[in-house]
Amino acid sequence: MDTCGQEKYRSLTKSYLKNVDGILFVFSLNDKxxxxxxIEWMNLYKSNNKKSVPQILLGNKCDLKSEIxxxxxxxxxxxxxIKFIKTSAKNKTNINESIDELGKILYSKYKPSDNKKQDxxxxxKEEKHHHRCFLCTNSL
Numbered sequence: 001m002d003t004c005g006q007e008k009y010r011s012l013t014k015s016y017l018k019n020v021d022g023i024l025f026v027f028s029l030n031d032k033x034x035x036x037x038x039i040e041w042m043n044l045y046k047s048n049n050k051k052s053v054p055q056i057l058l059g060n061k062c063d064l065k066s067e068i069x070x071x072x073x074x075x076x077x078x079x080x081x082i083k084f085i086k087t088s089a090k091n092k093t094n095i096n097e098s099i100d101e102l103g104k105i106l107y108s109k110y111k112p113s114d115n116k117k118q119d120x121x122x123x124x125k126e127e128k129h130h131h132r133c134f135l136c137t138n139s140l
Contacts, residue, residue: 017048021110022102026058029066029086035059035073042080054105055082058098062086 025041027034038057057077059068077084085101087094 017045020045020049020053022053022106023055024058024098024102025055025082026060026087029059029061029068030064032067035068038076054102054109055080056098056102056105057082057084059084059086060089062093063088063091 023045025038027038029035042055057073057080059066059073073084083101085094085098087098089095
């Protein structure tokens, strides 16, 4: 679910966070404030969810000059145990790869124990051209 960080959707965001299986935290590489807000989003997730789920940090707009030092981002990712991937929605850089990476993590997590979720992840891989966001659904 993308609420663009708008405060008016905060209560709606909380209800979605209770049932997620994976999270993509996205910030803009050319906007330091958006990076600083990632901590707030992580805390919001942690305060509304007791289970730990796979998470990936996406630095979007890698096609533009970055305002954030890469070593700062890498250190943040390392300290939070989260993988970091640079993306560009404009140029389609690492968009599919980041979704596939999260899908692989989810597949390995549910492979032995939850056939329903495993089948859903496999169906996503087979429908690669549809770019359906399986991270935002509550149907699992």
